[in-house]
Amino acid sequence: MNLHPKIRPLWQRALAIPALTLLMAYKALRLPRWILPRAIRSIATHWDYSMFWMLIRSGVTRAYIDQPCEFKQPDSYEPKVLVAPEYQLSTDQIRQFNKDGFLGPFDAFSREEMADFRVEMLAAENTKSKTYDFCTPRDRHFEMPRLWDHMTSPAITERLAQLLGPDLLCWRSQLFYKGPHSPAIQFHQASTFMVEDYLDPAIFPSDLSEIFQLTVWVAVDDATPENGCMQFVPGTHDSIRTITFGGEEGFYGAQFSLDFDRDAHDIVTLPVKAGQFIIFAERCIHGSPPNTTDGHRLAFNIRAIPTNIPVYTDKEKYRSVYNGGKYYLKNWGVSVLRGEDHHQLSRSVDPRELHKDFARELPKAA
Ligand SMILES: O=C(O)CCC(=O)C(=O)O
Ligand SMILES: [Fe+2]
Numbered sequence: 001m002n003l004h005p006k007i008r009p010l011w012q013r014a015l016a017i018p019a020l021t022l023l024m025a026y027k028a029l030r031l032p033r034w035i036l037p038r039a040i041r042s043i044a045t046h047w048d049y050s051m052f053w054m055l056i057r058s059g060v061t062r063a064y065i066d067q068p069c070e071f072k073q074p075d076s077y078e079p080k081v082l083v084a085p086e087y088q089l090s091t092d093q094i095r096q097f098n099k100d101g102f103l104g105p106f107d108a109f110s111r112e113e114m115a116d117f118r119v120e121m122l123a124a125e126n127t128k129s130k131t132y133d134f135c136t137p138r139d140r141h142f143e144m145p146r147l148w149d150h151m152t153s154p155a156i157t158e159r160l161a162q163l164l165g166p167d168l169l170c171w172r173s174q175l176f177y178k179g180p181h182s183p184a185i186q187f188h189q190a191s192t193f194m195v196e197d198y199l200d201p202a203i204f205p206s207d208l209s210e211i212f213q214l215t216v217w218v219a220v221d222d223a224t225p226e227n228g229c230m231q232f233v234p235g236t237h238d239s240i241r242t243i244t245f246g247g248e249e250g251f252y253g254a255q256f257s258l259d260f261d262r263d264a265h266d267i268v269t270l271p272v273k274a275g276q277f278i279i280f281a282e283r284c285i286h287g288s289p290p291n292t293t294d295g296h297r298l299a300f301n302i303r304a305i306p307t308n309i310p311v312y313t314d315k316e317k318y319r320s321v322y323n324g325g326k327y328y329l330k331n332w333g334v335s336v337l338r339g340e341d342h343h344q345l346s347r348s349v350d351p352r353e354l355h356k357d358f359a360r361e362l363p364k365a366a
Contacts, residue, residue: 007061007245007246008060008245012060013059013060013061016055016060017056017059017060020052020055020056020060021052021056023040023043023044023052024049024052024053024056026044027044027047027049027052028049033045039199042199042200043199046067046194046199046200046201048067048068050064050068051063051064051067051068054242060245061244061245061246062242062243062244062245062259063198063242063243063245064240064241064242064243065188065189065190065195065240065241065242065243065258066189066190066191066192066193066194066195066240066283067191067192067194067201067208067240068191068239068240069191069192069208069209069239069240069283070208070209070238070239071209071210071211071237071238071239071281071283072209072210073098074098074210077091077094077095077098078091078094079091079094079162079163080161080162080163080164080165080166081161081162081165081166083158083159083161083162084154084158087154087155087158087159087162088162089103089159089162089163094162094163097163097279098211099234099235100232100234100235100268100284101232101234101235101236101237101280101281101283101284102232102234102268102270102278102279102280102281102284102286103278103279103280104270104272104276104277104278104279104280105219105270105272105273105276105277105278106155106159106276106277106278106279107155107275107276108150108153108155108156108218108275108276108277109150109153109155109218109274109275110275111274111275113150113275114219114220114221114274114275115274116146117146117147117150117220118220118221118298120144120146120147121175121177121220121298121300122177122296122298124140124144124175125137125175125177129143130142130143130331130358131143131331131332132325132327132328132331132332133328134325136323136325136327137174137175137176137177137323138172138173138174138320138323138327139172139173139174139332140173140175141170141173141335141351142331142349142351142354143354143355143358145351145352145355147173147175147300148335148351148352148355150218150300151170151173151300151302151337152337152338155277156216156218156277156302157337157338158338159279160214160216160279160304160337160338161338161339163211163214163279164211164214164304164305164306165306166338166339167306167307167336167338167339167340167341167342168304168305168306168307168336168337168338168339169304169305169306169307169309169311169334169335169336169337169341169346169348170302170303170304170334170335170337171202171203171303171304171305171311171334171346172202172303173300173301173302173303174300174301174303174323175298175299175300176297176298176299176300176301177296177298178227178228178288178291178296178297178298178299179291179296180291180293180294180295180296181290181291181292181293181294182228182290182291183290184228184287184288184289184290185228185287185288186256186257186258186287187231187233187257187258187260187285187286187287188258188285188286188287189236189237189240189241189258189282189283189284189285189286190282190283191208191240191282191283192204192205192208193213193282196318196319196320197318197319197320199318200312200315200318202311202312202318203305203309203310203311204309204310204311204313205305205309206308206309211237211281211283212305212306212309213281213282213303213304213305213309214279214280214281214282214303214304214305215279215280215281215282215301215302215303215304216277216278216279216301216302216304217230217272217277217278217280217299217300217301218275218276218277218299218300218301218302219272219273219274219275219276219277219298219299220274220298220299220300221274221295221296221297221298221299222271222272222273222274223271223272223288223297223299224271224293224297225269225271225289226291226292226293227291227292227293227295227296227297228288228289228290228291228292228297229269229270229271229272229288229289229297230269230270230272230278230286230287230288231267231268231269231270231286231287231288231289232267232268232270232280232284232285232286233260233265233266233267233268233284233285233286234265234266234268234284235265235284236260236265236284236285237281237283237284237285240283241258241259241260241285242258242259243256243257243258243259244256244257244259258285260285282303302337304337305334307336307339307340307341307342307343307345308343308345309345310345310346311334311345311346312329312332312346312347313346315329316328316329316330317329329347331349332347332349333346333347333348333349334346334347334348334349335348335349335350335351336348336350
């Protein structure tokens with residue numbers, strides 16, 4: 001299944017309802033899964049009953065945006081590691097982060113560094129990824145040494161470590177080219193990133209009620225309310241919401257609206273200067289309004305997890321609804337952002353080794 005959240009024609013929905021009901025009963029009766037085709041087996045394994053039930057009772061017009069889970073406040077707001085004084089977070093900041101679901105902005109890079117990186121980002125925009133062999137903004141750190149250098153800057157990793165622990169992996173990155181006069185990225189949230197193909201989670205935390213993955217979002221251009229800076233709905237990392245299919249186009253062609261009470265929540269608009277970053281739990285509702293200016297709003301993100309969380313396990317490929325295309329995972333791997341990967345639960349790639357290989361492949365200057 002591919003959760004393309006457009007309202008399906010009535011006949012398709014009429015067929016889907018009995019099929020989903022049957023599969024839910026199949027799961028409840030614990031009938032053998034190995035005889036099911038791969039995609040159906042994934043659904044029977046990874047969807048919980050509330051996911052089936054939401055689709056069935058809404059006539060296939062509503063679904064959980066990702067694997068449902070609820071957040072439990074931690075027992076302590078002490079930092080998980082002690083870091084150099086210039087990067088230290090206070091317990092008040094950590095408490096605030098757990099209350100709101102996001103923190104920042106923090107300084108990481110100079111304006112000049114971001115101006116240089118901007119040129120590199122724009123040059124890469126319409127080029128094929130060496131990892132996936134099609135044009136995609138994902139995981140370009142495998143081939144862009146400067147991106148990986150920025151991602152592993154202590155200004156970022158030392159702050160992440162205080163929230164997530166000492167040993168950290170990046171399992172995905174993304175470049176954001178929010179072009180002149182481009183649409184909003186609708187409010188969204190994610191837990192285990194099942195949202196991608198709605199078949200399998202990407203990450204497999206042992207406790208869904210913890211914050212198990214963090215996103216770092218780095219502004220390459222100044223991000224302003226006019227060019228579509230980030231917006232957050234504080235406190236909404238408490239639970240995963242549903243989406244109603246249809247509605248306004250945005251978010252890479254997807255059509256949906258996230259179900260939450262817009263009147264009951266404050267929406268925080270967070271302007272960020274080039275070279276600054278924000279840390280947030282992807283499960284906190286966030287998005288960005290349209291870019292109404294004539295310029296770009298460039299940014300990149302890092303998706304970080306502790307090393308005790310497996311990623312993709314035996315998956316060969318996934319299909320992303322939001323960054324079109326099939327992503328074959330044979331060249332993909334998690335990469336150590338900080339500390340060491342003692343667990344070795346996922347395929348891993350050292351971007352610096354890849355960069356050396358790519359540099360050797362480049363034709364020698366005459
Ligand atoms: O760049 C944006 O506007 C959205 C970023 C986002 O959703 C993310 O980094 O998870
Ligand atoms: Fe996001």
